[in-house]
Amino acid sequence: MTTPSDTVTPGRxxxxxxxxxxxxxVRVTVxxxxxxxxxxxxxxxxxxxxxxxxTIGSGRYPTLxxxxxxxxxxxxxxxxxxxxxxxxxxxxxxISSIHNEDWALAMARAVNDxxxxxxxxxxxxxxxxxxxxxxxxGSAAEEIERLxxxxxxxxxxxxxxxxxxxxxxxxxxxxEAAERHSLAVGIFAGGTSGNPSTPVGWPSYxxxxxxxxxxxxxxxxxxxxxxxxxxxxxxxxxxxxxAGFTWLPGLMWRFDKNWKGLRREVPWVDRPPSQxxxxxxxxxxxxxxxxxxxxxxxxxxxxxxxDELLMFxxxxxxxxxxxxxxxxxxxxxxxxxxxxxxxxxxxxYRL
Amino acid sequence: MTTPSDTVTPGRxxxxxxxxxxxxxVRVTVxxxxxxxxxxxxxxxxxxxxxxxxTIGSGRYPTLxxxxxxxxxxxxxxxxxxxxxxxxxxxxxxISSIHNEDWALAMARAVNDxxxxxxxxxxxxxxxxxxxxxxxxGSAAEEIERLxxxxxxxxxxxxxxxxxxxxxxxxxxxxEAAERHSLAVGIFAGGTSGNPSTPVGWPSYxxxxxxxxxxxxxxxxxxxxxxxxxxxxxxxxxxxxxAGFTWLPGLMWRFDKNWKGLRREVPWVDRPPSQxxxxxxxxxxxxxxxxxxxxxxxxxxxxxxxDELLMFxxxxxxxxxxxxxxxxxxxxxxxxxxxxxxxxxxxxYRL
Numbered sequence: 001m002t003t004p005s006d007t008v009t010p011g012r013x014x015x016x017x018x019x020x021x022x023x024x025x026v027r028v029t030v031x032x033x034x035x036x037x038x039x040x041x042x043x044x045x046x047x048x049x050x051x052x053x054x055t056i057g058s059g060r061y062p063t064l065x066x067x068x069x070x071x072x073x074x075x076x077x078x079x080x081x082x083x084x085x086x087x088x089x090x091x092x093x094x095i096s097s098i099h100n101e102d103w104a105l106a107m108a109r110a111v112n113d114x115x116x117x118x119x120x121x122x123x124x125x126x127x128x129x130x131x132x133x134x135x136x137x138g139s140a141a142e143e144i145e146r147l148x149x150x151x152x153x154x155x156x157x158x159x160x161x162x163x164x165x166x167x168x169x170x171x172x173x174x175x176e177a178a179e180r181h182s183l184a185v186g187i188f189a190g191g192t193s194g195n196p197s198t199p200v201g202w203p204s205y206x207x208x209x210x211x212x213x214x215x216x217x218x219x220x221x222x223x224x225x226x227x228x229x230x231x232x233x234x235x236x237x238x239x240x241x242x243a244g245f246t247w248l249p250g251l252m253w254r255f256d257k258n259w260k261g262l263r264r265e266v267p268w269v270d271r272p273p274s275q276x277x278x279x280x281x282x283x284x285x286x287x288x289x290x291x292x293x294x295x296x297x298x299x300x301x302x303x304x305x306x307d308e309l310l311m312f313x314x315x316x317x318x319x320x321x322x323x324x325x326x327x328x329x330x331x332x333x334x335x336x337x338x339x340x341x342x343x344x345x346x347x348x349y350r351l
Numbered sequence: 352m353t354t355p356s357d358t359v360t361p362g363r364x365x366x367x368x369x370x371x372x373x374x375x376x377v378r379v380t381v382x383x384x385x386x387x388x389x390x391x392x393x394x395x396x397x398x399x400x401x402x403x404x405x406t407i408g409s410g411r412y413p414t415l416x417x418x419x420x421x422x423x424x425x426x427x428x429x430x431x432x433x434x435x436x437x438x439x440x441x442x443x444x445x446i447s448s449i450h451n452e453d454w455a456l457a458m459a460r461a462v463n464d465x466x467x468x469x470x471x472x473x474x475x476x477x478x479x480x481x482x483x484x485x486x487x488x489g490s491a492a493e494e495i496e497r498l499x500x501x502x503x504x505x506x507x508x509x510x511x512x513x514x515x516x517x518x519x520x521x522x523x524x525x526x527e528a529a530e531r532h533s534l535a536v537g538i539f540a541g542g543t544s545g546n547p548s549t550p551v552g553w554p555s556y557x558x559x560x561x562x563x564x565x566x567x568x569x570x571x572x573x574x575x576x577x578x579x580x581x582x583x584x585x586x587x588x589x590x591x592x593x594a595g596f597t598w599l600p601g602l603m604w605r606f607d608k609n610w611k612g613l614r615r616e617v618p619w620v621d622r623p624p625s626q627x628x629x630x631x632x633x634x635x636x637x638x639x640x641x642x643x644x645x646x647x648x649x650x651x652x653x654x655x656x657x658d659e660l661l662m663f664x665x666x667x668x669x670x671x672x673x674x675x676x677x678x679x680x681x682x683x684x685x686x687x688x689x690x691x692x693x694x695x696x697x698x699x700y701r702l
Contacts, residue, residue, distance in 0.1 A: 164552040165559070193551050198570035199563060200544050201515040207613040208516070208573050211606050212550060215566040219549035222559050246604055249647065250597030254640035255562050262558040289605035291654070296600065299650045303642070 019338055022345035023087040025241045025284045025313035026078065028119065030056055030091065030111065031069035039110035039117070044103065056093045056107060068317045071122055078316050079125055085342065086351050088127045088154060089119055090188055090241060096134035096159050097192040104133035108143055112153075120152035127349065129157035129186050132174065141173040148181035154349040155184040155239065159191025160216045167220075167227030179233040184282075184348055187220060189213045189242040214289075217243040218251050221281060225255070228268035230280045237348050238281050242315055245283040246291075249303035252277060278306040282348050284313035285328065285340065297329040301336070310340045311348065370689055373696035374438040376592045376635045376664035377429065379470060381406075381442065381462065382420035390461035390468070395454065419668045422473055429667050430476055436693065437702050439478045439505060440470055441539055441592060447485035447510050448543040455484035459494055463504075471503035478700065480508035480537050483525065492524040499532035505700040506535040506590065510542025511567045518571075518578030530584040535633075535699055538571060540564045540593040565640075568594040569602050572632060576606070579619035581631045588699050589632050593666055596634040597642075600654035603628060629657040633699050635664035636679065636691065648680040652687070661691045662699065 030036060033053055037045055068074070079087060091111055098104040108131045115128045130153050132140035140156075147153050156178045158166065166187070178185050196202045198212045217240055230236060252274035259266075259273050269276070291297055301310065312328070328340060345351065381387060384404055388396055419425070430438060442462055449455040459482045466479045481504050483491035491507075498504050507529045509517065517538070529536050547553045549563045568591055581587060603625035610617075610624050620627070642648055652661065663679070679688060696702065 160551070162551055165549060165554050166551070168555065195547050195550060195552050197550055198516060198574075199546060199548055199550050199567045200511070200513055200517070200570050200574075201546050203516050203570070203574055203577070204519065205577050205613075205616050207609055207616055208570075208577050210609050210613070211573050211602075212570060214602075214605060215569055216550045218566055219551050219554070219559075219563060222562050223549075223551075223554055226554070226556050226559050244601070244605055246601030247598060249642070250595070250601065250640060250651070251562075251565070253597055253642040253647075254565060254595055257638075257640055258558055258561050262556075262561070265556050265558055287608075289601060289608055291600070291604040296604075296650075296654045299647075299654070300601070303647045303650070 016337070016341065020085050020342040021082055021312060022342045022351065023078070023082065023084045023314050023316070024239065024311040024345050025286065026074070026087045026089050026316045027068050027318060028089045028091050028115070029068045030093070030114070035118075036107070036110040036114055039113040040106060044106045047103065056095060056111070071119060074316070075123065078314065079123070084125060086125055086127055086345070088129065088349065089115060090129045090157055090186060091115060091131055092188050092190045093131060094190070094192065095131055096162065098133070098135070101133060101136045101139065104135055105139045105143065108133050112143070112147055116150060116152060126152065127154045127351070128152050129155040130183070131157055134158055134162055137171050137173045141177040144174065144177040144181065144183065148177070148183070153183065154351070155186045157186045157188060160187050160189055160213065160220055160243070161191035161193040161197070163194055165219060165223030165227075167223030167225070167229050169227065172229070172232065175229055175233045175236055179236045182235070182350055184237045184239050186239045186241055187217070187243070213242075214244050214247050218247060221251065221277060222255060225269060225273045225276050226266050228266065230276050231268045231270070236280060239284065239311070239348060240281065241284045241313065242287065242318075243283055244287070244289040245304070245310060246289045246297070246300050248277070248283070249300060252305075274305065278309065282309055282311050282344060284311050284315070286313045286315040287318070290329070294329045294331060298331040301329070301332065307336050307339050308344050308347070311344045312341045367688070367692065371436050371693040372433055372663060373693045373702065374429070374433065374435045374665050374667070375590065375662040375696050376637065377425070377438045377440050377667050378419050378669060379440045379442050379466070380419045381444070381465070386469075387458070387461040387465055390464040391457060395457045398454065422470060425667070426474065429665065430474070435476060437476055437478055437696070439480065439700065440466060441480045441508055441537060442466060442482055443539050443541045444482060445541070445543065446482055447513065449484070449486070452484060452487045452490065455486055456490045456494065459484050463494070463498055467501060467503060477503065478505045478702070479503050480506040481534070482508055485509055485513055488522050488524045492528040495525065495528040495532065495534065499528070499534070504534065505702070506537045508537045508539060511538050511540055511564065511571055511594070512542030512544040512548070514545055516570060516574030516578075518574030518576070518580050520578065523580070523583065526580055526584045526587055530587045533586070533701055535588045535590050537590045537592055538568070538594070564593075565595050565598050569598060572602065572628060573606060576620060576624045576627050577617050579617065581627050582619045582621070587631060590635065590662070590699060591632065592635045592664065593638060593669075594634055595638065595640040596655070596661065597640045597648070597651050599628070599634070600651060603656075625656065629660065633660055633662050633695060635662050635666070637664050637666035638669070641680070645680045645682060649682040652680070652683065658687050658690050659695050659698070662695045663692045
């Protein structure tokens, strides 16, 4: 929602001077497909050269030019001024929308190897998310297995606009592999589901499309809980990035109430959905759906019913802070701030 | 979400003894298509007899048997014990999903004439909503015109799961007719949009389907504002029934924030969306997405930023009050309670 000129990174607030900061959502971008060439088999290099493929990104977000493709800029603009202890790199891509499943797997492998080689190997503060071909959950699970011993990867990354609700059983091999290797599952604001971006059809404007991402996240949370993913995989943690969180209290109330009446339909959901959400779902803080009255935001954070749900993120370089104060609301208790800035990320990512 | 045995109507709370109560959402049902026969031309009587059509309802909700099809029961169980001054009757139907547009119009006319003749004519407390064939907005506008002089009708009723976002220009003849005759536009939790009930595809369970109605309402509010419906029809009021409302503060914050960045795309949205919503959108109170902590509900109502948004409704006979206290949260200021119980309905429906 910003133009490049708005994206000057604010520094830390003085009140956090001594606090550890973990940045749970830093976006990195493949600047051009050539950077992936060293990580692709010759077959796929030829395939892409012949078909003129130039990008794997959606190109739908404004970014700070060059910034998210350059490790030096990332250090200078983000990690050093913020004294970030750890930063989780997420490479949002449209790989899960590629029709050719073999190519999708090759691209996911290339992105992951590029991330490990060009980023994670060069700075001990960096952690990464594993990109997988969601079209084929079996291949996705194999890719997770391949990288599971790489200590730099802490998360598996899925698009919120998936082909189907992410709780569906077809996706369970991904959750099984993630849980086995103590990886979180991150869900990012992207993807192409094949369905309209709202449940009542295609909207006219990008404004509507962007606002409606929150609805896709709501649907995925409801699906993951209703299908019993967290009953089957009790140690799984899901992190929603770029999702906002102000919609969550109302969703938990609605979900709990209707679960009381319809629980016979989902007998594996053996306690109120809000409790399951609080145990398993985490949300990053940027971009913040910030009300004019900051007290309302503090109330909403308290309504979440747990200090363990929110995790600090800059969403760099999609920098959408309106001001220093927009980083986190004022009025939070200091121990809650510390949990948001680092503690919850340590627990979730086992840093 | 209730079984018939749960649906004993609680009486008024003592604290409302002297207050006027307007019930903004009472559901009436066509018990069988035979009751519509007197209101259908012979052609359509034959058409339905030959094709064996028996119902126009979705049959998806549990109801108190017989109650919503019987005026005497409605009086005995609801209007008299509650001393309701006015009750708005909504006949939820699947008429907007009928493929044959001519038949849809005939059915809408029959339902409206039945409502006027069998209900509105028999009790001065009753008001009605005009059912329209949404498939053909021109026909819908004509049906509104036909009934506009009938003083019993106060609203035009549309399903939230429409074929398309309701802000789309194709629907504007409906809003023009409604505004011209000072009718509100009600949107109810029903319909069959042709799209999956979530933006990420069909969920497995009715629990998910029901919870996700809130997402459809969110999408429709965003569409109505983004397309400029309220700029074009500045006196139009839209009433969301059976929608819940706890999702609205977060949506307004998100919508306002992203509008700031993307407003060039929708230049007719010339002030923050939350202001437009507060001026034009109303929401009925049942069913209530009630949190365990009633203070959270009071906070959420205050976060709406206006005392004029909520309107009392029982949603009879889909009675979902958990208890007397579930009717409205405790802790509201008395003047806010009075506005919710009757004042806002008077303003919205020009009673």
